[in-house]
Amino acid sequence: MKREIMITGDGSKTIHMPDLNEQYHSKHGALQEALHVFIETGLEYFVEVSLSQKRDFKKEPLHILEYGFGTGLNAMLTAQHKSNTFMEYTALEAFPIAAEEVEAIDYGKLLEDQELFAQLHNASWNKKTQISDSFFIEKIQTTFEKLDYDQKFDLIFFDAFGPRTQPELWTQPIFDAAFKSLKNGGVLTTYCAAGQVRRNMQSAGFTVERLPGPPGKREMLRASKEF
Template structure:
């Protein structure tokens, strides 16, 4: 499938899939979306709400590594064990053109972290910084079998319009089972069918203001 690097509304880059007319991040702003949905509503909320000094995070759709980079950068005061699941890893030649370090305050630190994330081996946990470890897993979301493992899930799969099979009760039950009690799941999606699928498997779900260009998003908690 053809992939193109494009600039989004806030100047940060993402990958565009013309065949699906779909992007890895919001066309209104890749950085803005990631910061709002996953850092502010996910990471910051979980740390504050549950007084966490250590977090185990699962990302559904590791993709470009932007969410992982921001988590390492803005969650540096706590210990984070990060697992990123990706069925189709981004190619090294594509990563060069994303240049996410240039949109963060400390270019050298961000560039070093981003490069290291993409250089470490898949299927093993690697220390990226003193407080952040990363395990990249190349597999489909349907293959996830974790139980009571994670404090927080970034659900960043391609949208239901192009991959409806990733937004079903079956998938959200896997997410529910993989979370610890009071574990949190955040996603950019806000469709009623997605919210109902989450609720059907036991999540307590709330609608929240979305990132620029999107009215709402969802946050779910395992009770």
């Protein structure tokens, strides 16, 4: 299948698959989408709520699960985030991108940290790797359907290809497993706001909010596992 590098609306790059009319990030702005959906509405929201509840992240690290490591953009933005938070980041990916694609998207240049971008992509698969004093990553090469964790994660970044392209990744069984993997009080964020996706999340047990989306999208979803 043909794959090409696309310049998105904010000047950042993504990988485009013209045969599917699908890309790894929003064509309206890869960086803006990642910051809005996963960092601001996900990470920063969760950290703020947790700190208001007196959580000490040095004693209890923040555990994040990403559905779809892809280009590594979400992981890099998380690792760069200045929140004084110890993080353990688990990323699922069935089909890692090619080395030449990593070089072409060059988020290391965009985000002014070539070393970090290289570390994330060079980290071994299926093994926990220390990236910094406060950030560990474990990239797992597997499909979403094989997820089986029990109350391990605080925060989920759900960044699969859209339901038009891969509807099987947005079903209730997928969200059942995601719900099970979250701790009570945990949060899931995604760029997708489709009605059936929201209903599947609710059927899995989530409390779901529709929130303003990133550029080019009216809404996004944030789902919570209530105490």
